[in-house]
Amino acid sequence: MTVTKGLEGIVAASSSISSIIDGVLTYRGINIDELAEHAEYAHWRGAEWDKYPIGAGMHGWVVILRKNGEEIGYLVVGAKEDGTFALTEYGDGPYPLFSGRTLYRTMRLEGWIDPDIGYEKFVALLGERKDETAAIEADSYYDPGRPLAAVWRVRHQGATHIIDGKTGEVYPLEALEFPSSSPDLDRHETIQTGRLSELLRIDAFDPYARVSWMTAEPIAPSWNTIRDAMNGHKPLVYVAQPFGSAVTLPLAVTGIERWEAGPERVVLDQDGPRSLALHALNASGEFYPLSGDAGTAGKTTP
Numbered sequence: 650m651t652v653t654k655g656l657e658g659i660v661a662a663s664s665s666i667s668s669i670i671d672g673v674l675t676y677r678g679i680n681i682d683e684l685a686e687h688a689e690y691a692h693w694r695g696a697e698w699d700k701y702p703i704g705a706g707m708h709g710w711v712v713i714l715r716k717n718g719e720e721i722g723y724l725v726v727g728a729k730e731d732g733t734f735a736l737t738e739y740g741d742g743p744y745p746l747f748s749g750r751t752l753y754r755t756m757r758l759e760g761w762i763d764p765d766i767g768y769e770k771f772v773a774l775l776g777e778r779k780d781e782t783a784a785i786e787a788d789s790y791y792d793p794g795r796p797l798a799a800v801w802r803v804r805h806q807g808a809t810h811i812i813d814g815k816t817g818e819v820y821p822l823e824a825l826e827f828p829s830s831s832p833d834l835d836r837h838e839t840i841q842t843g844r845l846s847e848l849l850r851i852d853a854f855d856p857y858a859r860v861s862w863m864t865a866e867p868i869a870p871s872w873n874t875i876r877d878a879m880n881g882h883k884p885l886v887y888v889a890q891p892f893g894s895a896v897t898l899p900l901a902v903t904g905i906e907r908w909e910a911g912p913e914r915v916v917l918d919q920d921g922p923r924s925l926a927l928h929a930l931n932a933s934g935e936f937y938p939l940s941g942d943a944g945t946a947g948k949t950t951p
Contacts, residue, residue, distance in 0.1 A: 687848055689741060689922075693722055701747065703791045709737075711747045711791075720745050725791060737793035742921025747789055747814045752801055755817035756785070761805055789814060795933050796925050797898055798891035816920045820896050847907040849879055853918040856899040859939055862886040867935035872913045872927060875936065876905055887917055889934030902936065 685693045696714040703709040709727040713720055723745030725738045744751060753771045756762045762771065762785070774785045786804040791814070799814035811822040856862065868874050868885070878885050885902040904916030906924055913927045930936075 713745045740923040744920040751817040850904040856886045861940040862937035865937045870931045884939040
């Protein structure tokens with residue numbers, strides 16, 4: 650087992666993906682192998698992983714999957730009071746949630762760090778206190794009830810920046826207080842037991858390419874309504890304001906997923922797919938119809 654340094658100065662373990670399956674994610678019936686049976690996640694087989702804590706006192710981790718040196722997906726796991734674990738979200742693609750490389754890219758583009766600083770040096774600066782002018786203090790926040798409010802709070806050279814944990818976008822927020830206690834996972838657990846019984850995907854699209862959703866009325870946010878829209882090639886845009894009017898996120902709805910037990914899930918495109926519990930999305934945003942056809946739906950599981 651190899652040891653690597655996490656984003657917050659925490660030592661994280663890195664080994665084969667089977668160690669996650671045997672040690673953590675098969676608790677309460679969660680199984681990465683079940684996801685890998687489907688075409689969208691098949692390349693996860695044989696991947697390696699790094700586990701990083703999400704926020705101080707949150708009792709949660711993001712597990713970033715790697716293959717051939719490239720990041721290919723992620724899972725978010727939280728510890729419950731009874732000692733078991735809950736899988737709250739997962740996603741595919743080269744831009745995982747809370748990827749250190751996304752944070753590194755943003756800080757270089759914004760000119761907050763020297764462009765000659767490589768990624769390994771950047772990681773070394775995280776939490777470093779020997780040189781206060783170079784130190785980068787980065788902590789993360791994630792609440793399964795508000796998954797689109799997943800952010801970094803970065804303090805560097807006397808300034809505080811709030812950065813989206815998925816895209817690296819810098820939000821126009823001067824400050825953000827993080828809760829000191831972990832969220833109640835009993836209210837937000839998304840998968841308990843069973844198999845992935847239904848999966849449907851369409852191609853990603855740009856909500857700003859056609860803006861008819863801006864003047865449309867929101868649809869009834871039920872599983873059947875969303876499923877019928879996707880099966881009928883009627884694209885939907887999910888709109889959330891995770892921090893009030895300061896930030897508006899319109900995201901393409903690109904899939905649905907249903908497990909034999911547990912709440913239904915909706916897949917949003919935010920620099921790659923994010924599979925999120927429908928009840929969490931309903932609590933923090935609305936679904937709007939988009940005129941026209943967004944692509945062909947493809948059901949990979951009956």
